[in-house]
Amino acid sequence: MATEILMPALSPTMEEGTLAKWLVKEGDEVKSGDILAEIETDKATMEFEAVDEGIVGKILIAEGTEAVKVNTPIAVLIEEGESADDIEASSGGESSGGDTSEAKSGNTPSDEPVASNPGSATMPEPETPEDPEIPEGTEMKTQTVREALRDAMAEEMRTDEMVFLMGEEVAEYQGAYKVSQGLLDEFGSKRVIDTPITEHGFAGLAAGAAMGGLRPIVEFMTFNFAMQAIDHIINTAAKTRYMSGGQMSVPIVFRGPNGAAARVAAQHSQDYAGWYAQIPGLWVAMPYSAADAKGLMKSAIKSDNPVVFLENELLYGQSFEVPVLDDYTVPFGKARVWQKGDDVTIVSFGIGMKYALEAAAKLAEDGISAEVIDLRTLRPMDTKTVIESVKKTNRCVTVEEGWPVASIGSYLSSVIMQEAFDYLDAPVITLTGKDVPMPYASNLEKLALVTTAEVVEAAKSVCYK
């Protein structure tokens, strides 16, 4: 009986890919393990193997086709004696993919606004607000966050010989998440350095290199692994200037994906915003848009301060408008107001902005006008912009992925209480991830994360609607 071969999900966050090349043609006999096709994701080109035996009856998606959604039938396998023509009539052929059946269920398209399902193609691209710092008439180009981060690093490496990139798989592999793609070719192995898997060691080594006058960028494959290195981030990088009475600086950027990706469970899904935001001596950035990722990364590399730069795997593939300027930087400690509004202030940062903006759009349909603020950096934190907004709207909801205890939201709400108490018409609601380790099961993971629906509900609640 005919079997459909489906577009596989080749990474936890893959939603679609390019069918780069077919290695079989119609009529070929295939055995399990034979390579059927090459599929390009935003991170890598992967070979896709057959699971079942049969004859390639029909190729449904031509090679070179881009943006093929996961689970789309791409070919049909038939058994001897069957005709490929029978297939189109049959609607319910057995599905067969690679060894990705579990990953698929985690990526099943759903209408629910959940973090594990960001859908780079399905989600409407957010409109970038006007930035007063960008001169009027500046040319803009559409870029992913991934490209913007790479461009920022490349521009700074061109400007300053002392800047180098170090981390696991940053060079020859072109980055575990492809953020450093192309950098090895341009800058060579002296400045784009693959490390052994040794986070504690290379974080300390890079901090020492910074004390010795270099300007290292340290990529952690994810910030989960930076816990092995956190002593050097905090005790060495953040404190040396103070402990040396200002004699010595540690100009270093620790960067990498932070927070939940999709279906990678407790040890790989954690938001460190609240952890690092607590540390005097560090600068902490957690951008949402590509323009901010670029501008903040350039500021981070130029800075003589140690910077923790929290990226997000789910945002890497998202596209935004980025200004085409020679040296586009975004200052630390300045929030961005994405949307002006009168009824409620929604404050977020990083991927939380996705839910904040989605919620604001839904609230607008119900006649509630939300002002949406992206903190962009958590240290320094622009509480002034938040306070001004709350004085106008009299209500506030904070949104983040991290846990509730000692969260960014709890700090913000205390500042609001102290500086705008008389302006508040409702208690501040601090939305966070649930107070649990991240579960693996798809349904539980959705439940653990903050959602757009929760933001909508909270905003209505503070508006007493």
Place this chain on the structure above:
Amino acid sequence: MATAKSAKKSNISKDELLAYYRDMLLIRRFEEKAGQLYGMGLIGGFCHLYIGQEAVVVGLEAAADEGDKRVTSYRDHGHMLACGMDPKGVMAELTGREGGYSKGKGGSMHMFSTERHFYGGHGIVGAQVPIGAGLAFSDMYKGTDRVTFTYFGDGAANQGQVYETYNMAELWNLPVVFVIENNQYAMGTSVKRSTKSPSLWERGAAYGIEGEEVDGMSVLAVKEAGEKAIAHCRAGKGPYILEMKTYRYRGHSMSDPAKYRTREEVQKMRDEKDPIENIREMLITGKHASEEDLKAIDKEIKEIVNEAADFSRESPEPALDELWTDIYA
């Protein structure tokens, strides 16, 4: 430069011996004074004295060249004095005063000097080891031939980051000399109670790093080994390990009664192996100096230390607004 052992003693110059004597004595008298000021409540917190280990830093500094770097743990007073930092600034940091190297904000364990290429003073056991390799990395990156001395103790030698660092240092051929100051006790735990490795330097072999054991109580042996290690690094052959067999006479810190070893053990070491007495004897028996000459040096050192102590008491406490400075660039 390193010569055969038999020839070494006779070739050593009078000036060299006197310089070692003076430098080691400065550390010892400084530390004794620090202990005294601690007892008077002028120095607070943790204070780890270097008494007994003087030959290690003095010997290695004698082998080093201008521009070479050094980084160590919290037992750092000796390293700072040996590399030429001002005793006044060090003592004033111990008393937490404005005139200290870190304006009183670092204390005994956290001091730095960009001028003297001293990169701390680190309070977390073993953390200075990758930092030291990173300093060496910066020199290699810039194309200089400078070497970094990365000091750590026998206690730190059991930290994982030391071996992460060994691996990278050899992999990338970094010009770093790892100096294990094996004073035989990690706080109260003797080496024998913390590892079954017969020696610490040999662990480098697992990463392809050469090294050797050195009599850390002999400044001449230390200097000779230091020269060999530096030559190895400057020749682009990568890291080198020196395990200095040494001994601290005082407790781990000022608050350590040192019940884990006998009084006799300490006394035996002082009587038989003291690095300063050792050089003193060479000076006298070799007729390089008279008792009178050495007394004059003792007096001179005492004056330097007293001046440092006076400065450390007279220098004002930091201004209150210093609380908020030096956090960010």
